[in-house]
Amino acid sequence: MPSPTLRFGDKQTVADLQTFTARARATEDGGMRLLTAGSVLAAYVCTLRPTVLGEPVPTVLGLRTMALGAGADVDVTVSLGSVLDRLARMGDDDVEFPVPTVTATENWAGVLPPRSGWVHEGMVPCDALEQAAKDGIGAVARGLPDRAGAPLVSSVRAAVWGRPLEGVPGSVAAGAAFGAFSLGFLEPGADATIRTKGRWSRVSTGRGHVLVRAAAIF
Numbered sequence: 001m002p003s004p005t006l007r008f009g010d011k012q013t014v015a016d017l018q019t020f021t022a023r024a025r026a027t028e029d030g031g032m033r034l035l036t037a038g039s040v041l042a043a044y045v046c047t048l049r050p051t052v053l054g055e056p057v058p059t060v061l062g063l064r065t066m067a068l069g070a071g072a073d074v075d076v077t078v079s080l081g082s083v084l085d086r087l088a089r090m091g092d093d094d095v096e097f098p099v100p101t102v103t104a105t106e107n108w109a110g111v112l113p114p115r116s117g118w119v120h121e122g123m124v125p126c127d128a129l130e131q132a133a134k135d136g137i138g139a140v141a142r143g144l145p146d147r148a149g150a151p152l153v154s155s156v157r158a159a160v161w162g163r164p165l166e167g168v169p170g171s172v173a174a175g176a177a178f179g180a181f182s183l184g185f186l187e188p189g190a191d192a193t194i195r196t197k198g199r200w201s202r203v204s205t206g207r208g209h210v211l212v213r214a215a216a217i218f
Contacts, residue, residue, distance in 0.1 A: 003098045004073075007072070007097075023184055027047045029081070031045075032079075035112075041066045046109075048060035055154045056215040057157050058173040058214055060175040061112075064208045078103060113197075120194075121194040122194050125192075128168075129181065134181070139160045161174050185208040185210060
């Protein structure tokens with residue numbers, strides 16, 4: 001069976017997908033779930049998640065939506081490397097993206113956030129989120145020795161990225177700031193919108209969305 005093809009609206013959208021995928025892979029070399037709804041593509045990636053059972057670390061997803069030049073019916077999870085490989089083979093003016101045929105297994109991809117029912121909590125400056133991300137990255141680096149064992153890594157990750165962001169409505173975990181910063185979603189001088197629903201929080205800017213599922217409490 002031939003690989004399905006996504007036709008993007010223009011070459012800039014293709015470039016945006018390439019940038020988004022490269023940033024995601026630099027953060028965590030995992031997978032991407034490609035999900036279409038008519039002429040819109042939703043591309044999900046994961047920037048933070050529990051690495052061991054019961055680890056109190058939130059699951060942090062990044063989402064970019066992109067316009068397609070034609071409707072498509074695609075719902076597949078593939079590796080970030082395979083997406084970048086297909087993009088690299090496209091010509092400079094090519095807008096047709098052959099979806100990779102080899103799928104990837106990602107636990108986070110099976111539980112996506114809701115599409116509706118979100119409650120608006122407020123706004124937060126992107127600059128504040130960027131500073132929180134940088135502070136958190138520094139705290140993780142300082143908290144881990146060169147040869148840290150898994151229990152210590154888990155403890156430090158949970159302490160830094162699982163805590164609520166100060167001054168941010170909706171009790172959003174600090175991991176949201178890390179996700180937004182690492183994926184390039186933060187716009188200097190702009191504000192991000194905070195919404196919540198159940199265990200989920202959403203931080204949205206003009207560049208994309210970060211979706212956080214709070215860690216389960218055992």
